[in-house]
Amino acid sequence: MPVYITEMSVDASGLGATRDERFAVQAEIYRSVFQAAVESGTCRDVCIFGVSDNETNVFESDEESNEFLFDDDYQRKPAYFALREELSKLPDM
Numbered sequence: 001m002p003v004y005i006t007e008m009s010v011d012a013s014g015l016g017a018t019r020d021e022r023f024a025v026q027a028e029i030y031r032s033v034f035q036a037a038v039e040s041g042t043c044r045d046v047c048i049f050g051v052s053d054n055e056t057n058v059f060e061s062d063e064e065s066n067e068f069l070f071d072d073d074y075q076r077k078p079a080y081f082a083l084r085e086e087l088s089k090l091p092d093m
Contacts, residue, residue, distance in 0.1 A: 003042050007049035008033065009067035010079070022066060027078035030069075034086045 010029045012022040037043035052070040069080040 001042065002044045003037070003040065004044055005033065005037055005046045008046060009049050011067045013066055019066075023078045026066065027082040030079045031082040031086055034083060038086070038090065 008030075010026045012026040012029070015022050015025060017025070034046055037046050048069060050068045052072060052074050053066045053068055054072040055068070066077075069077055069083065071077055
């Protein structure tokens, strides 16, 4: 049965760590989910829900929310680079 990961976001704001530490954890979670999706052989799509952190999906207002691949200023975060690295490992289609 095919699997689709939709509306994915990783909010690491509740970790009680520094901004850089939260971004590193977030990157590894994005990477791990993507790797598992590829390795499963049944996942057909991974869709990230949102672009930058200033467009948060968190229902409670949280200034530290940091769910997406780009920060408030649309600068690439470690999660962006982690996914880009994983995508580069895929065979040409």
